[in-house]
Amino acid sequence: MSTEPTTVDAVPEIDAYDGHVEDGHKHGMTDKEYVIVAFTLSLMTAAEVTLTYMSLPGWFFLTCLFVLMALKFTTVVSRFMHLKFDNKIFSWLFYSGLILAVFVYAAALATFKFFIPPGS
Amino acid sequence: MADTVVHEEATAPEPDTPVGGEHHIEFASGGWAVDDGHHHTTTGLSNNKLAMWMFLGSECLLFGGLISTYMLYRGRHEGSPSPDQLYNIPLTSVSSFVLLMSSLTMVLAVSAAQRHDDRNTSTWLTVTALLGATFVGAQVFEFTHFVHEGLGFTTNLFGSSFFTLTGFHGVHVTVGIIMLMSLVAMINRTQFHGNKAEVVELIGLYWHFVDIVWIVIFTLVYLIPS
Numbered sequence: 001m002s003t004e005p006t007t008v009d010a011v012p013e014i015d016a017y018d019g020h021v022e023d024g025h026k027h028g029m030t031d032k033e034y035v036i037v038a039f040t041l042s043l044m045t046a047a048e049v050t051l052t053y054m055s056l057p058g059w060f061f062l063t064c065l066f067v068l069m070a071l072k073f074t075t076v077v078s079r080f081m082h083l084k085f086d087n088k089i090f091s092w093l094f095y096s097g098l099i100l101a102v103f104v105y106a107a108a109l110a111t112f113k114f115f116i117p118p119g120s
Numbered sequence: 121m122a123d124t125v126v127h128e129e130a131t132a133p134e135p136d137t138p139v140g141g142e143h144h145i146e147f148a149s150g151g152w153a154v155d156d157g158h159h160h161t162t163t164g165l166s167n168n169k170l171a172m173w174m175f176l177g178s179e180c181l182l183f184g185g186l187i188s189t190y191m192l193y194r195g196r197h198e199g200s201p202s203p204d205q206l207y208n209i210p211l212t213s214v215s216s217f218v219l220l221m222s223s224l225t226m227v228l229a230v231s232a233a234q235r236h237d238d239r240n241t242s243t244w245l246t247v248t249a250l251l252g253a254t255f256v257g258a259q260v261f262e263f264t265h266f267v268h269e270g271l272g273f274t275t276n277l278f279g280s281s282f283f284t285l286t287g288f289h290g291v292h293v294t295v296g297i298i299m300l301m302s303l304v305a306m307i308n309r310t311q312f313h314g315n316k317a318e319v320v321e322l323i324g325l326y327w328h329f330v331d332i333v334w335i336v337i338f339t340l341v342y343l344i345p346s
Contacts, residue, residue, distance in 0.1 A: 031231055038224035042217060045338075049213045052343050062344065069339040073332050080227045081328045087165055090173045097177020101184030109188055 028085045037079045044068050172322050176329045183333050186285040187340060194341075196277035200270050203278065204345050208262065215258035216338045219293075222251035223331045226324045233320035241320060242304050248327065249300040252293050259290045282341070289337060292330050299323050 029037075048068050051061060078084035083091050109115065161167050194203055229244035263283070273283045303323060306312050312319075 031228055034224060034227050034231070038221065041220050041223075045213065045216055045220060048339065048343055049209065052209060065339050065343055069335060072335045076223060076328055076332050076335065080223050080331075081325055089163065089165060090169065093170065093173040094177050094180075097174075097180040101180040104181070105184045105188040109192060112192055114192060 029079065034080070037075060041072055041075060044072050166318060168318065168322060169325075172325050176325065179329060179333075183285075183288070183336075186281075186288055187336065190281040190285045190341060193277035193281040197271075197279070198276050200275045200279060203282075206266055206269055206271060207342055208265070209342060211258060211262065212338065212342050215255050216334060218251050218258070219255045219331055219334050222248045222255070223328050225251060226327045230317075230321050230324045233317040236317075238307055238316075241316075242307050245300050245304045245307075245320070249297045249304070252297045252300070252327075256290055256293055256297070259286065259293075263287075285337065285341070289330070289333055292333070296323070296327050296330055299326070 048065060051064055051068075054061075056064070077094070083094065163170070197203065200206075225244050225248040229241050229248060232240035232244055263286075266279075271279045271282075273279055300323065303320065307316070
């Protein structure tokens, strides 16, 4: 094994603490874009609340609510928490905990027959 | 970027081996590391940030357990009004909006910190803390209303699981407010040692996590009828 100096060429400059590539914008979003994202999240929340006051079929209502919830969740995680622009290791750490939680508790609820409608 | 970490096997070079380019490869703390001018870590990433993401991943399990318990027991409301009779959706919607806006002000604080703009960082952090306090205030009002309606912590399983879930979330928001105000005090007294932008970002990650947990609670607890 050589102890000759190793050269790492053509590597973009690395951000001081979080591994972001410096391109003039730390996370690829401006303050104005953050405001637009927040406005979109507010609209989605308003849509969720509006759905509860409408007489919709149960399955359609639940599907819409879950889709909106998932969209809001991923928007905050990817944009405000910068996972979209950050190193993938952070995404793995967070989503592995989240996915583990979903599976563990889905299994736990299944053992209590939570997903079986009463009387069936 | 982790891709830029160069791994060597077997023999390690002497410390301070000169290397070319912007990135220096050193033998530090028993492993290879990229010297990015600030941290010497085996991944080239901030250990603080890795720890925060790992903590948030574990928090998913904590809140997953509390949400599952609530889902299981929300129908067990013997001796008290049902959830549908108790919940005040307009009030909860407004407090959800307030918490969502606090995420915006938090991300603006992070953005200001990265520009080394201390004045705006302090301002946005203070606004975030105030919005968080508004949310906690609404939650206290809601809890008081529920107790007056006859739903206490030990009234039934629904009450226990509801107060535990939303109470834990409220405690997380309160801890976040304390961290935000401590940070503002440290910035204003210029007693800050270390990477200010990183600390603001780490507290921001915690704050956004509290927000995403509420996104789930708002839908599963308040909007879906029992």
